[in-house]
Amino acid sequence: MSTQVFTGDTTFFPGIERIAFEGPDSDNPLAFKVYDANRKIGDRTMAEHLRFAACYWHSFCGNGADPFGPGSRAYPWDAGTGTALHKAEARLDAAFEFFTKLGVPYWCFHDVDLSPDADDIGEYEKNLQHMVALAKQRQQATGMQLLWGTANLFSHPRYMNGASTNPDFAVVARAAVQVKAALDATVELGGANYVFWGGREGYASLHNTQMKREQDHMARFLTAARDYGRSIGFKGTFLIEPKPMEPMKHQYDFDSATCVGFLRAHGLDQDFKLNIEANHATLSGHSFEHDLQVASDAGMLGSIDANRGNPQNGWDTDQFPSDLYDTVGAMLVVLRQGGLAPGGLNFDAKVRRESTDAEDLFAAHIGGMDAFARGLEVAHALLDVSPLEDWRSARYASFDDGDGQAFARGERSLTDLHSIASKRGEPQQRSGRQELYENLINQYLRR
């Protein structure tokens, strides 16, 4: 899992070396305080547990624009008078320099992050193939791997009313062009997963929408994509990504439970899992840990978009993860299900519009990696050393044998239960002890 630092003809991050682990007492902002890639936690290294990925869009395409102003960052790779393709090549070099200086083993991309978009289908495909070939060389040179690829089916105005759920079949067909190309690219680059984020798959107004029809179309589209992917040799996991709203007023992949139900209803649950994003979970009214657990309980937690929202803001702020309660909670779910592979922890996060130095981009990723590494340490100790799992098991012991177990197996009728209750009398009160659990977590955060 080691990667070579990549530098092409130009250095885009001068003065920044490969980020090192220096431990908790270091005051160097450009060093890891917790994340030590090769350190073992249980039977795996931190790198094996965490499978970090950096994303292409926020860090190399996003420039800080928001609805109230244009970008605040002028990237060197976007400068000059070169063609769009030349700039895309420079961007790729910048990205691989960043990935390898940071020491993140995986990356993720959309088709039109990597290569210039075009309304002309042939031109679009040619651009992408060119850039994929180049990216493949960079992967081989550095050891970097592709966590997942995807197609951007939400930015181009043609998708304003949805892609696979567009009321116009012509748009649905056009969306297939991009998915086909992005699947081809993902296979070519050895991607471990392929993601669908349904950015505009939803509605702006229920008044003008036939919701069931649109959702059926989405299922047809995913089925066609799955079949094509398998036909070209894609062995990885397909992932859909819950988000409740934004840009649309309502999005069909609202939360984990909705997505699980949708995949099962349409026979897609053997090939598809979920890519859970922290900020999407909280926008849907859940804690991050909750939506991870729902997916995991269904056997469908495939990968994680590691970011966070702002608790007072009702939109997707995509901040870098820093809250240790979130990272401990997430790693509890991941460790309990035995790991995330072939998924990983992708930093689908952007530095703030006001964070305009190159150092900020490194610091943000370092902070996120340290936060998850610390979450891993604490979660592992909670499961391995603390009484947490014993406490939980003891709560449910009455279902481990006897009538309780028989009930859990579906072997007790309502009248059976009535008889049992009549014999037993009033149940004894058992405290839920929530505060003791909370104290335990704070205790292990301190250790």
Added chain:
Amino acid sequence: MSTQVFTGDTTFFPGIERIAFEGPDSDNPLAFKVYDANRKIGDRTMAEHLRFAACYWHSFCGNGADPFGPGSRAYPWDAGTGTALHKAEARLDAAFEFFTKLGVPYWCFHDVDLSPDADDIGEYEKNLQHMVALAKQRQQATGMQLLWGTANLFSHPRYMNGASTNPDFAVVARAAVQVKAALDATVELGGANYVFWGGREGYASLHNTQMKREQDHMARFLTAARDYGRSIGFKGTFLIEPKPMEPMKHQYDFDSATCVGFLRAHGLDQDFKLNIEANHATLSGHSFEHDLQVASDAGMLGSIDANRGNPQNGWDTDQFPSDLYDTVGAMLVVLRQGGLAPGGLNFDAKVRRESTDAEDLFAAHIGGMDAFARGLEVAHALLDVSPLEDWRSARYASFDDGDGQAFARGERSLTDLHSIASKRGEPQQRSGRQELYENLINQYLRR
């Protein structure tokens, strides 16, 4: 559907007569301005469309208590030194006097609204049987019908950690006692539906909870209840009721999509449908109309709890419905699916703690009935007279034949779609025209 006004030995609502329809120009607060039970809208009467029910708990048991103070209303039927059973009898008479003076054809109850609770199972059952026998007489005397019955599995402290999802099997068994009794009561009273609202089926803290295990137990429990119900001749619909939270931090029946997925995953979707409550829908981050539509699209919109929340408050305020946009939206869904029967519109709503006059209870129900009657009028006109349905159909016309239809049937592969897109070129832009739809609704609200 006519009902006789009931008055027992005592009049609990002196000075209030049977509420009459007086039309929009009446200034009498105790008259209907819109709801005219026998007026035809399309091929049915308003009463047949709306199937209004009053609830027993909020109006005859609830006294205005909230977390910050005790009740503000002292009911005459609770006064005096009589036994709990005598008071229950008086309450029943008050309720039937109210139902019949208001002219609402259906009612709903929980086991322990109707009759005194008891830890002793035999005493609990005897109380309930006594009251059910009395209620049956009142129904026969008045023509009132039971929309649904249910068991209260959330108030007694034994259910503090859940009923069917309790970590202690003894509590699960005890819950079965009440469901059995409430099913018996519902059948005896000819109830058209039976409801499960999972008040504490959820978690206060994910730390101490094995979520999957609890949800599996819930499915076992509902299965046992279904089997028992069918065994005693219950032919109606079983209903579960989505609510995202409160009293628990998270409730398993979060929203329509979650409930639909749960019922299907556990093979319960042939017997169970959903009872959608407006205020629960909004607490889960959806519009009322949205959650109705999701349920209806799944063929599972069974019944409606007609109330509303306060847009600025994050808890279940259970206010009487009064927003015409909500009632128009709801009736659009109901009319499009061909009606609600055997379900209905149950006013699971409470007068404000500060509304302490008997007149307020009538006025609140009158306002709710008028609001839904107006919603019915407007929705019917939108569907029948306005261009609404034509506008919507035209948006999706490309799926009515040719490649679009073939795609919708699952007969087009990704490469087929790619070819189609390549031939067609860039899709034409088509406005979503949301503002025109919104103007249309305001136009019909004015008519």
Added chain:
Amino acid sequence: MSTQVFTGDTTFFPGIERIAFEGPDSDNPLAFKVYDANRKIGDRTMAEHLRFAACYWHSFCGNGADPFGPGSRAYPWDAGTGTALHKAEARLDAAFEFFTKLGVPYWCFHDVDLSPDADDIGEYEKNLQHMVALAKQRQQATGMQLLWGTANLFSHPRYMNGASTNPDFAVVARAAVQVKAALDATVELGGANYVFWGGREGYASLHNTQMKREQDHMARFLTAARDYGRSIGFKGTFLIEPKPMEPMKHQYDFDSATCVGFLRAHGLDQDFKLNIEANHATLSGHSFEHDLQVASDAGMLGSIDANRGNPQNGWDTDQFPSDLYDTVGAMLVVLRQGGLAPGGLNFDAKVRRESTDAEDLFAAHIGGMDAFARGLEVAHALLDVSPLEDWRSARYASFDDGDGQAFARGERSLTDLHSIASKRGEPQQRSGRQELYENLINQYLRR
């Protein structure tokens, strides 16, 4: 208040004539159903009551871009290879054609809506002066009037950390350049008001912020602007505009109460009032009507940005107003305070990204104008004909004389009150009758 339809060399809205009032039975989407400019409601015409304004930014500069994609509308005035100034001239003609075809008597602008921005101060000023001169001609030709002007101190990246609250004094000084120019422009165009919306006056993170210092700077800045405005003959009202968040995590002008307190604390309350935007009010946890009432109670309701949010979305959706409960509530506040002049109702609203036809822009404004005209009709009837004001007055009658009045004047001590209570005994219960008030409003909405 009549305006001439303006058409310059080119028609930007071909096929659309001056929008006429056709009454409630018209099915013409491009006609007013309610708004009849010269119809008298009480002692004023609808136009005099409502003082509608259209805004320059959303309708002539905004192209539908959102954080997930670029604009969906390609405006004819932005096409071609002309200079930025030529395009600005074309945009002005398009705007005045729209204003006058719609029949809206007022307009509003930011400096850089109207004219091309430039980092060079001289160039920026020259551009603006050129466009102001042209706009003045257009005003004279059509009778259009300027409701308010403002400076955009939030889009340019230099303002990313705030304008008057920027931690860097150099940015504060640069912001003054724009405010000076925009005040000059407003005076030149006879603007009735001047607005400050504190787009980035707030913080992204409290960690790096000295909040008190920033707020003091804001007060200094507004004071300097006020003094300059008065020095050049501006007689109108200065307005600040509450918004709780977005783009910043927290904005200092959080809501009406915060702004009122700020203006008073810094001695600005004689010159400044509030411009209340509906969607901002709801984002701050209030109803639109509430924040209007708070401002009005302080004598500081100056003007209104008439739009609405989406109840399920936590960001500023800036939809066109269409909810009649909102418009009735707003007009109740406006009528009770005797009108809005010199303020008005500015449609700070944008058509949806999916509403891409020219017709949509007209329909959206027509819908908003009809919604407020209907709100005016209903509010006037509620105040003039219904028992609403009598009901409210009767509730507070105990403060109209005797001890209650003396208390309200500050003439009763705590021991006086104790004596009064001791003599009177337990107060009588008085219902708040909320449901009756709600029924009354629905009744008048029907009429």
Added chain:
Amino acid sequence: MSTQVFTGDTTFFPGIERIAFEGPDSDNPLAFKVYDANRKIGDRTMAEHLRFAACYWHSFCGNGADPFGPGSRAYPWDAGTGTALHKAEARLDAAFEFFTKLGVPYWCFHDVDLSPDADDIGEYEKNLQHMVALAKQRQQATGMQLLWGTANLFSHPRYMNGASTNPDFAVVARAAVQVKAALDATVELGGANYVFWGGREGYASLHNTQMKREQDHMARFLTAARDYGRSIGFKGTFLIEPKPMEPMKHQYDFDSATCVGFLRAHGLDQDFKLNIEANHATLSGHSFEHDLQVASDAGMLGSIDANRGNPQNGWDTDQFPSDLYDTVGAMLVVLRQGGLAPGGLNFDAKVRRESTDAEDLFAAHIGGMDAFARGLEVAHALLDVSPLEDWRSARYASFDDGDGQAFARGERSLTDLHSIASKRGEPQQRSGRQELYENLINQYLRR
């Protein structure tokens, strides 16, 4: 600040001894891991910094009742057939046993927590005087001190439409009876502060409310209370407590900014400060730290109600504080303003309804005290050792001298600023570096 463990005739918490500090490695749930009362942090002990108080209402009166069910805890002091006054005496002994075993130096109460309420004014006053005399003995015997007293003006149905803001003057006068008695009690017990939480001072519906009139009455009432308090020798701080809603739809003391503005507008800002509750701050759309900072910036941060809400629930859950980010943030504000005295950190928090063991009550308080002690440690290190304050100061250095300083003093006009900007040219971009600040906090949380 040491307290003697109190045990009356009966032990209410058998088997639980005085809680000891055992350090971070202890696994004893009934020991402090961080809070070590006499340990010095800077120039004060932890006890002097934190000034912890336990509250009477949640822990000794509240029984776990919620809107969906009655209490889950049967307290021994409420058992038996004794008079209400006998039970109140037993409750007092239980409370003092708890306070002193926990080692919390302060307590807080409402009048009707401590003694039985009565509609008869004389009986109410006699009860309270009796209990106050007893409490005074307990204080003297143990060294416990009263942080603050208050009157409950929200539970009794007479206050359903408000207390000082009630539309009926008779209720306002009746409220004065309780405030007078509670002020007398607070003075008698040497209370350091007196609190007004405006539980129902707000509105359920704006339709029936004259908001300005009600707010003026509130100011009159607080003025009368202030005058009475000073007349009987109360030297402490009066506190009002922001809360945005619940039980009312809207409460007048919405947040810190609103309360600061209200106090200043009515000339109450010399005697009154704010008591900030964490869960109230978050319900109003702010972070806890934000509302503390607003109050502190105004010189009005008087005391803190230390609890927390649930991020996914929209009501006042009053959970025990456990989030270290909150406690670090709070202690940063407190340390920067030089301490809280005469205020303190009052645990206005309740154990969960499901936490039914006596041990839970201790564990919850221990967890809260450890969380704030840890917050103190980390905040002190951030201010004392880390670069935090230097980073922040450097951001604002341009206002420390020259034109920037002159501007901050109000000595630069808009034209001055224009000249300065013209000379300086485009400001240099300065990163806000938010992620680096966030990393710093996590780094110090680890140490």
